[in-house]
Amino acid sequence: xxxxxxxxxxxxxxxxxxxxxxxxxxxxxxxxxxxxxxxxxxxxxxxxxxxxxxxxxxxxxxxxxxxxxxxxxxxxxxxxxxxxxxxxxxxxxxxxxxxxxxxxxxxxxxxxxxxxxxxxxxxxxxxxxxxxxxxxxxxxxxxxxxxxxxxxxxxxxxxxxxxxxxxxxxxxxxxxxxxxxxxxxxxxxxxxxxxxxxxxxxxxxxxxxxxxxxxxxxxxxxxxxxxxxxxxxxxxxxxxxxxxxxxxxxxxxxxxxxxxxxxxxxxxxxxxxxxxxxxxxxxxxxxxxxxxxxxxxxxxxxxxxxxxxxxxxxxxxxxxxx
Amino acid sequence: xxxxxxxxxxxxxxxxxxxxxxxxxxxxxxxxxxxxxxxxxxxxxxxxxxxxxxxxxxxxxxxxxxxxxxxxxxxxxxxxxxxxxxxxxxxxxxxxxxxxxxxxxxxxxxxxxxxxxxxxxxxxxxxxxxxxxxxxxxxxxxxxxxxxxxxxxxxxxxxxxxxxxxxxxxxxxxxxxxxxxxxxxxxxxxxxxxxxxxxxxxxxxxxxxxxxxxxxxxxxxxxxxxxxxxxxxxxxxxxxxxxxxxxxxxxxxxxxxxxxxxxxxxxxxxxxxxxxxxxxxxxxxxxxxxxxxxxxxxxxxxxxxxxxxxxxxxxxxxxxxx
Numbered sequence: 001x002x003x004x005x006x007x008x009x010x011x012x013x014x015x016x017x018x019x020x021x022x023x024x025x026x027x028x029x030x031x032x033x034x035x036x037x038x039x040x041x042x043x044x045x046x047x048x049x050x051x052x053x054x055x056x057x058x059x060x061x062x063x064x065x066x067x068x069x070x071x072x073x074x075x076x077x078x079x080x081x082x083x084x085x086x087x088x089x090x091x092x093x094x095x096x097x098x099x100x101x102x103x104x105x106x107x108x109x110x111x112x113x114x115x116x117x118x119x120x121x122x123x124x125x126x127x128x129x130x131x132x133x134x135x136x137x138x139x140x141x142x143x144x145x146x147x148x149x150x151x152x153x154x155x156x157x158x159x160x161x162x163x164x165x166x167x168x169x170x171x172x173x174x175x176x177x178x179x180x181x182x183x184x185x186x187x188x189x190x191x192x193x194x195x196x197x198x199x200x201x202x203x204x205x206x207x208x209x210x211x212x213x214x215x216x217x218x219x220x221x222x223x224x225x226x227x228x229x230x231x232x233x234x235x236x237x238x239x240x241x242x243x244x245x246x247x248x249x250x251x252x253x254x255x256x257x258x259x260x261x262x263x264x265x266x267x268x269x270x271x272x273x274x275x276x277x278x279x280x281x282x283x284x285x286x287x288x289x290x291x292x293x294x295x296x297x298x299x300x301x302x303x304x305x306x307x308x309x310x311x312x313x314x315x316x317x318x319x320x321x322x
Numbered sequence: 323x324x325x326x327x328x329x330x331x332x333x334x335x336x337x338x339x340x341x342x343x344x345x346x347x348x349x350x351x352x353x354x355x356x357x358x359x360x361x362x363x364x365x366x367x368x369x370x371x372x373x374x375x376x377x378x379x380x381x382x383x384x385x386x387x388x389x390x391x392x393x394x395x396x397x398x399x400x401x402x403x404x405x406x407x408x409x410x411x412x413x414x415x416x417x418x419x420x421x422x423x424x425x426x427x428x429x430x431x432x433x434x435x436x437x438x439x440x441x442x443x444x445x446x447x448x449x450x451x452x453x454x455x456x457x458x459x460x461x462x463x464x465x466x467x468x469x470x471x472x473x474x475x476x477x478x479x480x481x482x483x484x485x486x487x488x489x490x491x492x493x494x495x496x497x498x499x500x501x502x503x504x505x506x507x508x509x510x511x512x513x514x515x516x517x518x519x520x521x522x523x524x525x526x527x528x529x530x531x532x533x534x535x536x537x538x539x540x541x542x543x544x545x546x547x548x549x550x551x552x553x554x555x556x557x558x559x560x561x562x563x564x565x566x567x568x569x570x571x572x573x574x575x576x577x578x579x580x581x582x583x584x585x586x587x588x589x590x591x592x593x594x595x596x597x598x599x600x601x602x603x604x605x606x607x608x609x610x611x612x613x614x615x616x617x618x619x620x621x622x623x624x625x626x627x628x629x630x631x632x633x634x635x636x637x638x639x640x641x642x643x644x
Contacts, residue, residue: 087487091428095421098476106413141463150483154420154476161472165409 001234002028004069004115006104007077008051009037011182016075016227020047023231030069032056033078039182056100059107066107073234074108074117076101082186083124084212084276086148097151098158105162105170116169118230118237119159123176123219123246123285124149134250135219135288138174138242145282156242163240171237173230176246176287179307180223181314188212189220189256190311196260196268197315206267212276214253217284221247222302229298236296246287247300260308323556324350326391326437328426329399330373331359333504338397338549342369345553352391354378355400361504378422381429388429395556396430396439398423404508405446406598408470419473420480427484427492438491440552440559441481445498445541445568445607446471456572457541457610460496460564467604478564485562493559495552498568498609501629502545503636510534511542511578512633518582518590519637528589534598536575539606543569544624551620558618568609569622582630 001024005013008031020027025046031037032054041049054061056078079097080086086093101119108115126136127143144150156172163170183190192209199207229245237243254270261268292298323346327335330353342349347368353359354376363371376383378400401419402408408415423441430437448458449465466472478494485492505512514531521529551567559565576592583590614620 090483091424094424094480099417099421102413102416144479145483145487147480147483147487150476150479153479154472157466157472157475158416158469161412161467161469165467165469 001073002069002071003030003073003075004065004071005029005031005075005077006056006100007033007079009033009035010077011180011184012077012178012223012227013037014039014182015180015223016230017041017044017047017049019224019227019231021045030065030071032065056103057095059103062103062107066104066113067111070113071115074104074115075230076104076118076120079120080151081148083146083148085186086146086151090147093147094151094154097148098154101155102158105158105168109162109166109168114169116171116234118233119155119170119172121156121172121174121242122149122152123174123287124282125153125156125174126282126285128282129284131284134284134286135248136244136286137288138244138291160240169239171233171239172242173233174242174244174287175226176219176221176244176285178223178226179220179311181310183223183311188253192253192257193260193308193311194315194319196264196266197312197319199268200264200266201319204266208269208271209257210271210273210276211253212273213281214257214270214272215283216281217250217252217286219246219248219250219286220256220304220307221245221300222307225300225302229292232296232298233292238295243292243295244287244289245292246289247304248287248289249304250284250286251304256308259305260312263309263312323395324391324393325352325395325397326387326393327351327353327397327399328378328422329355329401331355331357332399333502333506334399334500334545334549335359336361336504337502337545338552339363339366339369339371341546341549341553343367352387352393354387378425379417381425384425384429388426388435389433392435393437396426396437397552398426398440398442401442402473403470405468405470408468408473412469415469416473416476419470420476423477424480427480427490431484431488431490436491438493438556440555441477441492441494443478443494443496444471444474445496445609446604447475447478447496448604448607450604451606453606456606456608457570458566458608459610460566460613482562491561493555493561494564495555496564496566496609497548498541498543498566498607500545500548501542501633503632505545505633510575514575514579515582515630515633516637516641518586518588519634519641521590522586522588523641526588530591530593531579532593532595532598533575534595535603536579536592536594537605538603539572539574539608541568541570541572541608542578542626542629543567543622544629547622547624551614554618554620555614560617565614565617566609566611567614568611569626570609570611571626572606572608573626578630581627582634585631585634
């Protein structure tokens with residue numbers, strides 16, 4: 001299989017490569033990103049991997065990679081994926097979610113390349129929901145409340161039009177908050193883990209961290225389960241269909257901090273910084289994975305306690321080697 | 323009142339100026355467009371009007387017009403508004419609907435200018451609906467099926483986020499198919515009218531025209547009613563709210579052709595050109611104007627027969643002077 005991965009330098013891509021290495025011997029992968037990856041990608045034994053520095057906002061560069069590589073599968077991970085930053089730079093967030101995707105699918109359309117596309121969306125598309133509405137199924141209405149959420153719904157609608165109107169082979173996901181080792185500390189769980197590890201390493205048995213609103217509840221799913229879902233959708237997903245990828249369980253950020261503190265054996269107090277509370281944040285997002293389970297047999301396999309332990313181990317090893 | 327009109331060179335803008343001339347003495351208007359207007363705008367007695375050639379995709383140009391003129395009202399008419407052309411050039415359609423709007427609202431946000439913004443949307447946002455679902459109210463789900471429709475929903479979601487998240491004063495419309503004298507013949511009713519007038523002028527009592535799918539039903543509203551709604555929304559609309567602007571009546575394109583043929587006293591046969599049938603067109607769109615009627619007292623005042631007569635008169639006068 002020939003797979004093009006956009007957003008190659010992110011941690012989801014790294015885990016997807018690890019999955020292919022075991023489950024897709026002979027796969028040929030080309031990756032694109034604006035920035036070179038920080039992980040090693042030349043040591044895989046069973047797959048071949050090459051990297052191209054590409055700005056997906058540049059149509060000529062998109063044309064070159066698509067027409068040269070001619071992918072059979074496109075895993076479109078590239079995204080300006082921080083909700084918080086989307087409030088600060090909304091236009092950049094919009095362009096780097098929607099316009100890059102448009103450039104890709106349009107190039108595949110006009111080049112008439114037979115390629116199965118995975119359009120990765122987000123649980124942020126659902127927007128504010130009430131307790132009575134969760135777990136969210138795919139037919140729930142979308143009311144995005146952040147620039148990032150809006151951009152993701154736009155991408156999804158573009159996907160639908162390219163699938164239904166132009167006949168492209170596009171499968172759409174709404175991926176809930178993924179967590180796992182290797183995630184950058186601009187994302188909340190990774191940031192908490194890194195801070196807690198620093199407190200423990202300092203030799204202290206207690207400490208405090210500054211947070212945004214930690215009462216918000218999210219559905220956290222391990223990145224290794226997520227990439228397995230992506231691979232299975234490439235094989236068995238239905239064209240034009242939308243699939244939630246989630247754990248089906250809601251956890252507050254506060255719960256996660258307590259859980260990680262227990263793993264590390266430290267006491268943590270939290271202080272809320274009003275500046276980190278977003279203008280109009282979703283209080284609660286929990287998904288249902290019944291559809292993807294029914295259609296392709298996927299379900300999450302990694303419990304959150306295991307994810308959190310692995311994230312902590314990642315930061316422990318990372319901070320040991322300066 | 324200081325009003326900035328984007329898409330100044332279009333026929334809606336011309337009718338809005340005519341409305342201001344009578345109803346808003348002293349209004350100061352700045353208009354922007356990529357192309358200079360073909361109508362005369364220096365002869366108004368009661369309002370002052372200036373024109374600036376601006377590419378709204380160019381952020382520097384957007385900054386200049388917004389910070390120099392400092393509008394109290396923004397009537398955002400600029401749009402790549404042809405559904406048919408959006409299938410041919412989807413990326414251009416997307417950029418010239420969503421990205422130009424983003425540039426404008428972002429500039430108003432960062433310049434901290436107090437300005438009431440009318441974000442003009444479209445009935446195409448609703449997508450395919452069944453007979454049981456019409457007339458469509460504003461809370462009906464949006465399932466756009468064309469690149470143009472997708473772009474309009476994106477613009478609307480951006481409007482909601484800028485209103486609810488950043489506190490901008492934005493009012494949102496879903497304007498149904500407007501018709502009226504002066505509309506370009508890339509739009510379907512105007513195109514039919516022009517062709518029928520040409521047949522009549524040739525001295526023939528009968529003729530034939532080539533069309534796309536004329537069984538589709540739309541809700542046609544006269545542009546003069548539309549601009550009155552825009553003016554009233556500027557005065558009395560509620561921030562962050564969405565308003566249908568429509569006639570509440572559905573008419574098939576076939577009905578319209580028969581009606582105009584009767585006005586001209588000619589017999590017309592139609593031939594369907596498969597190439598003009600769009601990939602995935604909405605069969606039926608009819609709206610409800612109950613919300614705007616209830617909240618600001620607007621209702622359509624011009625019957626479709628009157629609109630069609632005026633459109634025919636426009637083309638008769640136009641074709642008389644080569």
